[in-house]
Amino acid sequence: MDVTLLGTGAPSGLPRPDCPCAVCASALGPDARAATALLVDGVLLLDLTPGAAFAAARAGHSLGRVRQVLLSHPHDGPAVEVPAGLPQPVRVPDGRELTLLTGHRVRALAMDAGGTGYEVTGPDGLRLLYLPPGGSPAGLEELAEPYHMVLADVVGRPDALARLRAAGGVGPATDVVAVHLDHDVPQAAELPRRLAAAGARAVPDGVTLAVGAYDEVPDVPRRTLVLGGARSGKSVEAERRLESFPDVVYAATGGTRAGDREWADRVAAHRERRPGSWRTAETTDLVPLLAEDGPPLLIDCLSLWLTDVMDAVGAWDDAQWADGGEKALRARVDELTRAVRATPRTVVAVSNEVGSGIVPATPSGRRYRDELGRLNTAFAAECEQVVLVVAGQALVLRG
Secondary structure (H helix, E strand, O other): OEEEEEEOEOOOOEOOOOOOOHHHHHOOHHHOEOEOEEEEOOOEEEOOOOOHHHHHHHOOOOOOOOOEEEOOOOOOOOOOOOOOOOOOOEOOOOOOEEEOOOOOEEEEEEEOOOOEEEEEEOOOOOEEEEOOOOOOEOOOOOOOOOOOEEEEOOOOOHHHHHHHHHHOOOOOOOEEEEOOEOOOOOOOOHHHHHHHHOOEEOOOOOOEEEOOOOOOOOOOOOEEEEEEOOOOOHHHHHHHOOOOOOOOEEEEOOOOOOOOHHHHHHHHHHHHHOOOOOEEEEOOOHHHHHHOOOOOEEEEOHHHHHHHHHHHOOOOOHHHHHHHHHHHHHHHHHHHHHHHHHOOOOEEEEEEOOOOOOOOOOHHHHHHHHHHHHHHHHHHOOOOEEEEEEOOEEEEEEO
16 A cells, blocks of 8 residues: 655645744745645545645646545635546544445544544555544554554644554554644754654655555664753753653652742643653652663653762762762762663653853852763763753754
């Protein structure tokens, strides 16, 4: 079963008409995308969009063999003219199944935010799932086997992937292709980087994909360190990398501070951002968590872990530091990095990058700055990917 992507953009396309944003201004040439529409084996059209016939011709196909046109979501704006010879577009009621004369079977899936998802099984038994923009399956039951291909709004609804993974619909070999791409994410290098963290990819308009060909499925980085300064967006970047996975363990190393309202507000803001399926572990005891086999682990952050360890070894007192404190800290950092090297689970860790700022005025401040730099260096050496976040922009340093 083959799928030709006549368009891969949001319903308004990319760039959006009359939108002055930076992404739309730069979405030119290969980065421009028409509204998403899929041509399956030349006989089934999922979503009829303006210019579909010309898009098919540019991709080397004709719509003359199309036997069914299905819509996945309400189409705003002027009515789209149905090209001569095409069947009238319809939306299939949730739960209904169609069998085409070509041997394709289509089942409509209910969504949680309007629209209809379509599960398509080809004559060869291969299965794909197509979800509408902004949609995620509602009431999804456990599936017997993963889909061979999933085409979904990965950027807008990463939780849809999490639901599919939890239900067994997305496995290690599932080809996840992002569609309905809008101006939320810059194109060029940023889009594939962000999608790769979710195990997904994007392709240009007009590409034909063979369902069941798994060789281009991106590898999700297993260990990632996200660095950044204060309010740089490093925690958001780290959380974004795991929001398409269910059952994430969030290791919060900051703890609570009695009477500190500002700190409580910070902790509350972090909690509100996390998906409801994530589990929070308020702890600085990271080695046991790393040793366990389990769902992905998000550590936020190493900076506070280091503060706790330096408190424990008496690093702020020069005498204690010289009398075994420094040696004890080195041992704790070595223990942590060895645990990261041996961990069987996916890990994303956050840490502050403080070495580029003003030199601290106190010896203890300079000691902390130096030790955090050493910790970041040691931790980064055990990670497949290292990212520096500056002003909300992620710069890949490794991987």
